Amino acid sequence: MKLDLSEIALNLGKRISYEIDEPPIEDPEMGIRCTKPITGKVTFTNAGRHIVMRGRINTTIEVECARCLGPYLIELKDLPLEEELPLVGHVPEIIEDEEVLEDENEPLFVENILDFTELLRQTIEVTVPIKALCSEECKGLCPHCGKDLNTGPCGCPPDTETTAFGELASLLKEDEQQSEG
Numbered sequence: 457m458k459l460d461l462s463e464i465a466l467n468l469g470k471r472i473s474y475e476i477d478e479p480p481i482e483d484p485e486m487g488i489r490c491t492k493p494i495t496g497k498v499t500f501t502n503a504g505r506h507i508v509m510r511g512r513i514n515t516t517i518e519v520e521c522a523r524c525l526g527p528y529l530i531e532l533k534d535l536p537l538e539e540e541l542p543l544v545g546h547v548p549e550i551i552e553d554e555e556v557l558e559d560e561n562e563p564l565f566v567e568n569i570l571d572f573t574e575l576l577r578q579t580i581e582v583t584v585p586i587k588a589l590c591s592e593e594c595k596g597l598c599p600h601c602g603k604d605l606n607t608g609p610c611g612c613p614p615d616t617e618t619t620a621f622g623e624l625a626s627l628l629k630e631d632e633q634q635s636e637g
């Protein structure tokens with residue numbers, strides 16, 4: 457959704473609230489898949505040099521567990537939306553000592569039109585954990601057969617005995633037994 461904020465941009469002190477109800481965002485490249493619409497509320501206020509955006513959003517995203525690679529859901533509740541959208545034409549003549557804006561991607565706010573969907577996407581993106589685990593106790597996949605160990609043990613021998621030394625030791629044992637017999 458693109459929001460036309462012209463009315464706010466042209467009126468100092470103007471404040472408008474929106475109820476957010478956006479369709480789920482899917483961005484496989486960034487590992488984002490919302491399973492629910494994005495809802496919430498946002499307020500835009502013309503603060504002179506910029507429009508202050510404040511709001512909260514709710515949705516549920518599906519992410520992949522770093523251990524078992526299984527999908528699981530993270531509920532995002534009251535995720536804060538905070539942004540200051542610079543107003544063109546309201547830049548003071550004397551440039552004050554302001555923080556230099558970090559290299560941002562494409563501007564989301566151009567000619568009073570806000571790319572709201574992209575803003576939501578970016579907001580959700582930064583909350584997606586890099587190493588997400590479906591649970592702290594996730595047992596992950598068996599390194600040998602690949603079975604999801606959360607669903608039960610696989611047929612592989614326990615890890616401690618499958619080290620190179622362990623295998624060697626068991627081979628030697630078999631040899632001894634054979635030579636004895």
Ligand SMILES: [Zn+2]
Pocket residue numbers: 521522523524525526589590591594595596
């Ligand atoms: Zn897992």
Ligand SMILES: [Zn+2]
Pocket residue numbers: 598599600601602603610611612
């Ligand atoms: Zn296994």
